[in-house]
Amino acid sequence: MKFFEDIRVGDVTELGRYTFSPDDIKSFARRFDPQRFHVDEDEAARSHFGALCASGWHTASMWMRLAADQRRLEAEAARARGEALAQWGPALGFRELKWLKPVYAGDTIAYRAEVIEARVSNSRPTSGLVVSLATGDNQKGERVISFVSTVFVQRRPEIP
């Protein structure tokens, strides 16, 4: 995990891709968002969406899953090099989340994160605040989701 000092505005991380199967979509939706167009193909076909599509919270949660996997890989690599690990989190929340297009069953979403702001925290002097633009694009290159996320990242301890 990178320390705050190692993070630059403009840094882009490709988080990977995820394909939303009908079963995945319905499994998430039955638990958290059982609206008819997320749980039933026939109902979805009659809805304004026209076909089964994922809950927006599912689309967003998969960004988090791939981001968490990425953080774990970076942490393991740093540990293997014998480097100190910075603490990340907790996140304060996010803003400007846009569900730009439906994510239909079978769609593959490529997720990424781009650092758009990095500043020292006033409330936690040992941390910095890193603001990222999180996005997901479908296999046609259309953006389906974006949001702006803010997270605490530990600063590199000063060496006396």
Next chain:
Amino acid sequence: MPEPKLYFEDFEPGTVIVYGPRLVTREEIIAFAAEFDPQPMHLDEAAASATLLGGLGASGWHTCALIMRMICDGFVLESASMGSPGVDEVRWLKPLRPGTQVRLRATILDKRASNSRPDRGFVNYLFEMIDESDAVLTTITTPLMVLRRVPGTAA
């Protein structure tokens, strides 16, 4: 699909309704995290105590998903919901700990008919997840898109 009970016309700005309670268990916090947010602070008490969260707490995305479920059970499933174009802001103010009985306070901030689509409108909500002592854990500010009972004319 049964005929919806609630259309755009039925949402009154200023209305405040509290939904729940709902018990959030340790098992469901860990299960969500294992699937969608596998970080130590959401998975394991011992590892979580060493993080900035100071102990096991639900993924912020889990709190959002739980709020979605509570509004589905509360009113969305009986409304002419068309989903939502997005979320203005989510604030994760305090950790959601295992064993908390959460409630959801839903406030209708305002609403407007769609400028481009005469069949629908947007209802702006503030959702606040609160605990047993009324502390606010998470807030979501979001427009919900709802069909109009009587379509208007496009502006």
